Amino acid sequence: MADPSLDPTAYEFVRPARMRQVLEETPIVFLPVGCVEYHGPHLPLGVDMLTADNLCHRTAAVTGGVVLPPLWLASGVLPLPHGIVVDVTVLRSVVRPVLRQLAEGGFKAIVVFSGHGALDHLHVLREETDRLMDEFPDVNALTTVWNELNAGMEGDIHDHGAKVETSYLMEFHPHTVDLTTLEDDPEAEHVGVYAANPRFTASREWGEIMSEHAVGRLARIIEGFSDGERADSWVMLRQLVERLQAGDLEIVEDSGRIRDGSVSFELYNPHPQSKYITAVSWLAVDGHQVDLSGATLANPSVGEGHTDVPVERLGPLTGFYIRRDQRMVITLPQARIGSGDHEVEARFVLADVLEIGAQGSLRA
Numbered sequence: 001m002a003d004p005s006l007d008p009t010a011y012e013f014v015r016p017a018r019m020r021q022v023l024e025e026t027p028i029v030f031l032p033v034g035c036v037e038y039h040g041p042h043l044p045l046g047v048d049m050l051t052a053d054n055l056c057h058r059t060a061a062v063t064g065g066v067v068l069p070p071l072w073l074a075s076g077v078l079p080l081p082h083g084i085v086v087d088v089t090v091l092r093s094v095v096r097p098v099l100r101q102l103a104e105g106g107f108k109a110i111v112v113f114s115g116h117g118a119l120d121h122l123h124v125l126r127e128e129t130d131r132l133m134d135e136f137p138d139v140n141a142l143t144t145v146w147n148e149l150n151a152g153m154e155g156d157i158h159d160h161g162a163k164v165e166t167s168y169l170m171e172f173h174p175h176t177v178d179l180t181t182l183e184d185d186p187e188a189e190h191v192g193v194y195a196a197n198p199r200f201t202a203s204r205e206w207g208e209i210m211s212e213h214a215v216g217r218l219a220r221i222i223e224g225f226s227d228g229e230r231a232d233s234w235v236m237l238r239q240l241v242e243r244l245q246a247g248d249l250e251i252v253e254d255s256g257r258i259r260d261g262s263v264s265f266e267l268y269n270p271h272p273q274s275k276y277i278t279a280v281s282w283l284a285v286d287g288h289q290v291d292l293s294g295a296t297l298a299n300p301s302v303g304e305g306h307t308d309v310p311v312e313r314l315g316p317l318t319g320f321y322i323r324r325d326q327r328m329v330i331t332l333p334q335a336r337i338g339s340g341d342h343e344v345e346a347r348f349v350l351a352d353v354l355e356i357g358a359q360g361s362l363r364a
């Protein structure tokens with residue numbers, strides 16, 4: 001194994017004279033952010049921070065600059081064994097002074113690179129890099145993620161614990177991946193793995209292709225800063241959400257329940273990727289708009305555990321996940337409909353940047 005101190009881009013191994021040279025010639029710093037989170041039986045818990053860390057070092061090898069040790073604090077970590085989650089306010093209170101001191105220390109390009117894709121976590125990081133640019137107008141501060149950097153690429157570029165994340169680890173740390181812990185059946189499902197069984201899909205080659213693409217795109221963005229371009233942490237998010245989360249939800253026809261005047265029914269996500277709902281724009285039954293006060297969402301799937309989330313409390317930091325093949329239950333205390341067949345129509349906002357719908361008949 002190569003001694004990590006031999007990497008000339010590792011902040012913690014750089015002596016002051018070399019750091020002065022970096023600040024003079026290529027004042028670029030990367031902060032990899034990840035988490036420890038369950039990703040299935042075949043992957044180490046640090047997948048997210050390891051992926052971010054490796055992609056930062058590979059980018060720094062192209063652009064110059066230095067990479068801080070990865071930060072493993074994150075919000076939005078799945079409630080599965082061995083994960084550690086902190087509140088978004090903790091993340092913010094750590095990241096804000098770190099970014100400010102990097103800017104005060106003379107860095108002109110600051111890249112917060114997340115290996116963890118939870119959208120509340122990313123929203124806080126984006127807000128903090130934007131805030132830093134307001135405070136330091138000569139600094140470019142960018143928040144990005146591996147899947148956003150590859151949003152324009154053909155093939156699978158996003159999942160949890162499946163082909164994509166497994167392939168990255170096979171490329172970076174192959175000895176940490178054990179595909180034999182996965183069932184020898186392409187159809188088998190595993191907790192924490194949100195796509196087809198990676199035993200049959202992941203490869204080191206795909207990890208290498210994704211890495212090269214992500215590094216190339218990030219290096220071009222950073223090089224653009226020298227030509228006067230400003231960092232924009234939202235443009236790639238829009239591109240990614242349009243690619244991954246577009247497509248309507250389905251209303252589960254026979255799921256309607258009326259109890260004590262309140263109506264509940266299920267919506268199904270037939271698409272291969274998760275949707276992160278940050279608002280319910282409106283909902284109508286038989287053409288009449290329903291008052292959403294008191295309305296709640298629930299996702300009863302294993303590993304989610306979200307029950308009775310008030311629709312009024314949804315937002316970019318408090319979004320609601322409905323993943324591939326999952327159903328969510330919406331409960332409407334103000335719907336006031338009778339039993340029988342109804343037409344339902346609804347609009348949802350995803351990740352604060354994209355609107356989708358749901359339309360269909362409901363038997364209650």
Ligand SMILES: [Zn+2]
Pocket residue numbers: 039047048115116117160161165
């Ligand atoms: Zn991950």
